[in-house]
Amino acid sequence: MRTYILYGFGILLCVAGVGYLAAEYVKYLSEPGKLACLILMVGMFALFGRHFKEIGW
């Protein structure tokens, strides 16, 4: 149980760190850069969804 709490805490820190960096740097991106990031992000979530489907979630 304690291991899962630590996992959760680590994941939370990672998400917070990535979120902070994204908010900090997204304002410096050009419009094509923002579009490319959006497309890659949509692709990333779609592929994650497909992966979880593949492993039977």
Added chain:
Amino acid sequence: MRRKLFLYLALVCFIGIIAIFIADGYMGIYDTIYVTAGEQEQRIGPDYWLQRYPPPPGAAKPAYWMSADWGQKVFFRYEIDNRRFSTYSTLVQASVWEENEKVLDLFSEGKSIEPFDKAMSEWTLSTQELGISVDGRGQYTVKIQRGEVEQRIVVDLRYPKEIEPLPSPPVR
């Protein structure tokens, strides 16, 4: 392998996002202006200009507004951050303008900045060199040019009024 194919592809997308952030977001030339009038220092970061450029069609060029008392000195510090893999060379010029006419030159210097290094320029605007209208006000534009990039700071000058002494407390 097939089971984890989509996971790897998602990872590639994530790495692509990070690569775009680094290449498109972090890299480049960024400048920051620090202006000190009186005891107050104001920082005008690159995001101030990034949010206002390009201006909408027909709109005036964006400017930063600040005020100062006539007679005091306004100190400028101009920092250029070269976040590129090559040396950046440019000419930095600062001048004061009023109604599209140059009033005086403040600063002019060529700069050569090493990759991932910063350079600082400093100059002082003595407001006593500038005229002021009869109503005690005046507006001047400080134009800072770095190559083709121009940044404008509008200085609103006001004549300091005489400060009356505070009334003494009543004697009981």
